[in-house]
Amino acid sequence: MPANFTTSLMSPVQTENANVQSTNSSSEPEANIRPQTQLTDQTNLLPPRHIITVMLALSLVNLVTTLDQVVVSASLSTVAASFSAGSLSAWIPAAYLMTSTAFQPLYGRLSDIFGRKSAIALAMGIYIVGNLIAGFSQSIIQLIVFRAIAGIGDGGATSMVQIVISDVVTLRDRGKFIGYAAAVTAAGYTAGPIIGGSLAQHVSWRWAFWITLPVALVATLVVVFTLPLKPVTGNMRSKLLMIDYVGVFLTLATCIMIMLPLVWGGVTFPWKSAVVLGPLCGGIVAVGIFCVWETKVARLPLVPMYIFRHMTVVGVYICMFVNGFVFFSLLFYLPQFFQVVLGYSPTRSGIFIIPLAISQVVSAVAGGLWVSRTGKYRLVVYFGFGLFSIACGCMTLFNGHTSPAVMVVLMTLAGLGTGATLQTTTVAVQASVARQDMAVVSAVRNFLRMLGGALALPSSAALLDNAIRASLNGLSLPSTTITSIINDPSILRNSTEFAQYGLLESQADFILSNGYNEGFKDIIILDTSLATLAFVVSVLMIKHKELLRGDEDRLKAEAKEALRTTRESGVKVDKGDIEMGPVTLQSHNVSGRQE
16 A cells, blocks of 8 residues: 555644655655645556557547637638627637636546546536537527537646646656647647638538537547546545535636626727726626635635745746737637738638647647756746747738748747747646645646636737727728628628728728738737746746656556556456545645745
């Protein structure tokens, strides 16, 4: 039987003594633990051949979520035109990202309580149902709601891939294997834009939501039947009582109250109106209530506040919020720039976004390999955000006359920059905390990256819509014409259609150059500013942590012995033979090493 992993904190002095005696105290950061709440440690450092099986299963999950993002982004303009949705079309990806974001911390805790495999299966099931009914939508509101449901599943799938890899791979090799999982998504990034554009142009936009379902179903079955993960202890009632329901509600409420005014501001309602300022203030208050609840009340906090005592953790969280904001802004609005300003077809615009996506994957894999070989990650993070900010700055020069070769080069550089920060920041944040906190810090990292992406879409839509309205107002056009152009900007590329609205060709060109082009430029300027901020934060706050921990050899031996016993007996190993002792968490920060 492995040594008990339970530690109890009563005072800083007792904490220090306990950590000295702990089996993993030689290099693992100090834990903050709660005596009354027990969790099963699910670390299971597998031999290489078993890791391959796990990676294949997780790569399928990654492929599904990647395909979904790029296929839908490539078909977004067609969907908007089909429903005459205009600015409401921004809510299709925004609602998806909002729920995906809000539920990621929950899945981190669900996997602690119910087990990794159960959490992945639940997430994939919700994703499949949400996308299935999204394809049958009869209105833009229905589509937004159904995509929000699918996003609940995506949030779990995204978090669980990194969490499971963290369970089965050592910290130093973690970036490499997460990079391998990301490499599989290259197929999704390559095929997704072409598939999305082709479906929207030649078949039906509805298939943009259905095309991933067969792969999602296969991925779910592979995960359920192949992942050799540990079971968790406890009956169903006790597990359900451990869920932080109030924390989940506050997280979702905060996301909604912050995103809604960003969509409405300057477009539907004035920025100074109570309808905009009220929810924003409510969102800020909700954040405060959430922090108090998690610190003082929650039995098993969704987000333990003590993790923010680590400077590297805070630095990574700021940087990944920016990473998500800028990357998703580019991913969803560059295709619209290609279609509206340059007049590309959905298929061609999908092809043009491939360099951004593929270079991100290549850089992510290379960064993971570098960390595995050298044990160092800071230089890769600095390089990534530095290159990202430079590429975004150059993109502000995009216009209707920019050479396609220049656009491809700059998108490639942007992808290389953002990719270099993905796996390396995962390793950095996990290296800064104790083993039992790895799932939750990973989930919060993913939460903040997706929150950045979720906020990027309505914010970018507001910038674009404001620029368009400013250019239209100068032409003294009827309000019906202004609404029609905003709802379906493709009419500006068709002389027959814009003539029906009484527009001259010179007026259509003016709207494209001074409305859409300037709106896209405003978006990229914001992205550049944030990427530069992330570079500065990464240099000042992300510190080096040792990636080798003293208990890894023991954990590898335990996992190997458990697998050997399973093969010899032909039955499952009793969970008591492969589980470490229960891990307990502390609601208040008693010690928590501060950097």
